[in-house]
Amino acid sequence: MGHGHGHGHGANTDRRHLAAALVLLLLFMAAEVAIGIAANSIALISDAGHMLTDAAAIALALVAMRMAARPARGAYTFGWKRAEIISAAVNGLTFVALVVYFVYEGVRRLIDPPEVQGALVLGTALAGIVVNAVAAWLIARADRRSLNVEGAFQHILNDMYAFVATAVAGAVVWLTGWGRADAIAALVVAALMAKAAYGLLRDAGRILFEAAPDGVNxxxxxxxxxxxxxxxxxxxxxxxxxxxxxxxxxxxxxxxxxxxxxxxxxxxxxxxxxxxxxxxxxxxxxxxxxxxxxxxxx
Structure with missing residues (x-):
């Protein structure tokens, strides 16, 4: 019988990039929660919730990377390499949970829109775009062939798009006073989360159920x-x-x-x-x- 394999990335470098992105997101998230409450904006609060899952996704990715680096021994003949895939699946499931909540809250606010401080929403969302762009750049420098790293990257990328939607909603509320724009932005965020959740769960499911690699017939x-x-x-x-x-x-x-x-x-x-x-x-x-x-x- 013949055996051969090659599987290894710059794990230490990947961990440094992800850790830097994690610190950046946690600092901004804390500020965004306070501002979202002050502005009474579901769009900002949904972005903060999304950012919380970003931080959790990166933290989980870091743990999974450390577990996956453990050598094979005893009954674990492949080591703990599947930990990365489980991490990606958990990331996808967190998206699903948030989609349910933000769809519910967005629809509720469409029916009964509250008073929203548009200027505060707009300024915070613009800052969020910059923060997420930097975090996405950091994670993009890691090895995105790893579904674990790709899951964290998708969280950040979707959050950046969500901040764009929130910035547009903040501008509309500020300039026109139409409060339902904030709820619509939250629904856009939920749609982006649903798309990312589908991709992550599909790819993680293929590996967990031991389907042939994508593109291999x-x-x-x-x-x-x-x-x-x-x-x-x-x-x-x-x-x-x-x-x-x-x-x-x-x-x-x-x-x-x-x-x-x-x-x-x-x-x-x-x-x-x-x-x-x-x-x-x-x-x-x-x-x-x-x-x-x-x-x-x-």
């Missing part, structure tokens, strides 16, 4: 292996993703009478790497029933 992989001139059959083919950027494959392959099993295994491993970018392969290469594999001793 198992039938095509099986055909590519079977096309090797020495291969007579491919059985028990499994392709899954251990964690972000770590696809894996196992299969039982039979070869022609007198075939060199070790040579075929090496050639198939190279094929899977070059054509499908799968490096962690476990190939059980056997002879056709009733024959023996030839071993190349040269």
């Amino acid at each position: 198992p039938a095509e992989v099986s055909a590519a292996i079977g096309a090797h001139p020495a291969v007579t059959g491919v059985e028990d083919l499994h392709i899954w993703t251990v964690t972000s950027g770590f696809p894996a494959l196992s299969a039982h392959v039979t070869v022609v009478r007198g075939g060199d099993c070790h040579r075929v295994r090496r050639e198939l491993a190279a094929l899977l790497h070059e054509r499908f970018q799968i490096d962690h392969t476990t190939l059980q290469v056997d002879h056709v029933p009733g024959t023996a594999c030839r071993l190349n001793t040269g």
